[in-house]
Amino acid sequence: MTMAANQPVLKVTDLKKAYGAIQAVGGVSFEVRPGEIFGVIGPNGSGKTTLFNSMLGQITPDTGKIELNGQDVTQLGPLALNRLGVGRTFQTLQVFGKMTVRDNLIVAAQEHQGTMFSRMFAPSDSDLGAKADALIDQFHIKHVADKKAGELSYGQQKLVDIAMAFMSEPDLVLLDEPCAGVNPSLVGGISTLLKDLNKTRKGSFVVIEHNMDFVMDLCHRIMVMVEGKVMAIGTPEEIRANKQVLDAYLGS
């Protein structure tokens, strides 16, 4: 049992991916522990997105291994990964514009209930209404719950987008720039929300983000990537004090 408790949620070993002559990711290894918020930072072109897409099954790495709760998932696609408990958000807004906010949340979890055929002619909300309402409350979007998601402001849609990733109670949530395009007052709100969700749901998060204050404040550990390689992994304090990282990235 202690073994299982200490087992990393996500373990990436020597991952490599090249596009032609460009080695986008050149041998990256790291672990994400249960309940951890793990940040990934690095300049543009450092391989963060390629790494992310590999972990999400969008692309298959050339070599290396990705394990989820001890299971090798390197070759699995996005659908299979989601069913195994990986949630995600996207860099750009990805809500279902013509559905209400509530339906957006329900559809985000309904496919985890039963089989396709047991869902045929099943109740419309798949008995997920209460769960959706709880997240709607937590995200302070109750006043727009019955509006179509496409009619909301950017910030509200961003909140819906993030909430959707949590509906199916995933073990691991990958957040791709959750603060991109969000106004500064909401950045703090998102940070608070993610901290709360991390405490209440015991899930692990991986966050890619350019907003340094946000990452330093939110993450338990941070990995710095430069030119497809890991430059450093450590707590925010360690990263801030790392001379090499300061020179390469945080320098200015």
Place this chain on the structure above:
Amino acid sequence: MKKLAFLAGLLGLLACIFVPTLLKNHGIYLFTYWLIYVIATMGLNLTIGYAGQKSLGHAAFFGIGAYTVAVMMQAGYSFWLGMPLAALGCFVVGLVLGFPALRVQTIYLAFATLGFNTAVWLVMRNEEWLTGGTFGINNIARPEAFGVSLDGNLAYYYFVLAFAVVLGLLLWGLLHSPWGKAFTALRDNPIRAESLGVDIRGYTLLSFAIGAAYAGIAGGLFGSLVQFIDPAPFTVEASIMMYLMVVVGGPGYFLGPLLGAAVGVILPEWLRFAQAWYLFVFGTAVVMLMIWLPDGLLSIPDRIRAKRQSREASAARAANANQRSAEGVKA
């Protein structure tokens, strides 16, 4: 809004039951024709309107259904054996046609399905031993239901109406189950849907297969209505017309096919006075509709609602501003 739609549906159903009793034979025939296209385009609305798959091959399924029932009845089998076979056959072929949709989308998918329609049409025209070729199949009988002959036009109309109502209710149930949300999610954003565990492969294939089954059933009813089929009503042109019916009615609106099929089937009759100008009038109407109502006729209530909401919102903003400036004066 929901109550209003329900009431409109109920009134529409009552109209469908009573209006034909006042009509002459040709009118009843036209109503039956319309209902058959309603059934076919209900299926196409699922494929295009709800699941977002651009299909230009729907008339092929309509044809497969018609020929299946006709050939079976010619061979001496009952309509009641031919019809399920038509639906099942179209479901399976529809499933197969769904596979290109897993690789290509939008206009490319439209062309793939168009190619399929052409191939099916050629089989209908060339395989004389099975389909009668360009001579078609004659004297297709009207079926019996529960020992009642459906030879009369009004009797057959009610028979088709029963099919339309049952198939409509089934589709309504399906769309208001989790499947409806999954189809909509697939249409709005397939990549996001997949990341949430929606099996987009499965739902894409099923949207084609179910849509095709509806067309197959409609085709079977069509054969018995006109009692003579040849390949002409199952061309690519017919598929384009069905697509147009869905778009005109309002893709993704449940009652869209009722209006769309009316525009496609009944409007040409009303425009007969225009004679040679008919296609010109029809074409112009479609162009204008696409410019001003790209989401179809049934998007009108939504548009009015949206306009009212934005008017109310700006009125509220103006009132707020006035109040603030008034308070400013007081201070």
